Amino acid sequence: MNLAKEVFEKLPQPNQSEYTTIIHCYGLNGMGTQAIELYYKMPIEFRDEGIYISVLNACSHSGLVQEARSIFQTIQKKTEKIYSTMIDCLSRASLFEEAQKLIDEYDQDHLPSIVMYTALLSGARKFKNTKLSQNVFDRMEKLFPRMTSVLTSAAVLLANTYASAGDMDKASEIRNKLNKSGQKKQMGITSTVVNGISYEFRAYDRSHPRSKEIYAECEKLSAELLQHGHKYDSSWITRPIDPDETVESVLSTHSEKLAIAWNFVVNPGASSIQLNKNLRICDDCHRATKLIAAIRKCEIIARDANRIHHFTTDGKCSCNDYF
Template sequence: MSLFYEVPKMTSVPWNAIISCHGIHGHAEKALKLFREMREERVKPDHVTFVSLLSACSHSGLVEEGQWCFNVMREEYGIEPILKHYGCMVDMFGRAGHLEKAYNFIKDMPVKPDASVWGALLGACRIHGNIDLGAFASERLFEVDSENVGYYVLMSNIYANIGKWEGVDKVRTLARDMGLRKTPGWSSIEANNKVDVFYTGNQSHPKYEEIYKELRNLNAKMKSLGHVPDYSFVLQDVEEDEKEHILMSHSERLAIAFGIISTPPKTPIRIFKNLRVCGDCHNATKYISKITEREIIVRDSNRFHHFKDGVCSCRDYW
């Protein structure tokens, strides 16, 4: 941040960079404050500025502020929204639970919705468990981007979350018949000048016995503090003891345990994950940060999560 105030700021480029950084780290209020400073300095924002602002508002639940940004973009600066702006607005309404408003916003768009717009709606339906609107959004997605396996996975997850396994089988069969394969989840961590990559359920690591021993210890400590596993994030029809093992074997959990046994006590742990962190792992990592007295930083496909003292920087909204 100090470097930002040392460089020339006569164009939107440095402003866009710092606004975007604050957004992906969960500091939407700071991003908005910087935008106000930008306006006071009479630096003209561009379409990138507003994508960053709208994305920041979306990931922090600042719906009114996001609507203000969208209106300012059009009315004060004459910037016509592009599909990225529309996608951010749909995502913002949807994440906040305003699914009907998000759908009506799509219907009122002057341009044809693309996969990013329908994908934002489908993602919101997964968060809030709206199977009917989710099925409608997935049908639109399969029309405009039929080869993106992520959308099939999202719809399958919606069915799985409510235990509708026939729906899960139907979507998975559809994806399989098209030759699509789910992207495997993995997490990486750098420790002792070496990068280790963990896949969900990985047991091939040289230290896997130590890793699983650490996970079992952490599990016991978390339960003593009141943690209850959320089995809705196990997308398989199996018994509860197997569900608990599956959750414990998620790639980010393996990487965190490896970080704990491989680094000095109380030092930060930094994880990179290729997919969105699951809700149960997010909750578990809060407990682990408190138990181990460590800061745990997880960069998933959406944003950075800073876990410390049992709290995440995203405030459980991501």
């Protein structure tokens, strides 16, 4: 990101595309304040849908709700994507009533947008709000009955919300219904490049030929985490635990942790690790990765479905735990 900023600042007269790109990058890297500052410095005539989405998204990922409101109010032509980004910002901040009002406002003159409802559902999942999650999902089923793929993802979110709130029976009921329907949820995969070779890991994955070493390293990392005060959060376990499992054994072998462990197996003194996750990183993995970066003095950069997390050796993350 520093290099991208340096290149941008050397441009004599950045064009619209270059402004959009750097503001988008600021947002992905949790640099919302910088994105807003640049937005107000750029030529007004460059402001279009892409710019608005990028700066609102930057606000969303940094928790800058009031700043997002101010920008949103100045936009004369608000498109579906602009509304959706603002609704995402509000939902991430648990401002569900305000988010719902925007959805209702949009629905008055347009066909309903499943993206907006998904943003609201994701926010409800973040705050373990089962009542809102159920209401939003029920409405999605009525409004978008043919969008089976998105509804499947929404059902998984709903099940995870119930699971995180401790209602495993309801979560299992939803998952069983999904299984009977033949719909499959998206599998979480974390990829990492070690010594020039790309590897992929899934939760509880033992397909790697050196999985014994990887799991041994996971146990070592887990012991270090517990020694430094980490407490595994069972609310992020989204399935019933088998008799031979524990909260620690389940959470310590999420795909992110397996990928990190493999890096240390190959390069015990690694000072930098990069990960790519196709889904949002869970809160337990996020807290654990901050600690691992500090304990092992290794910078870890993780790109998930929403943003880029920079875990530094002082035990912090660029997202400031707002994700």
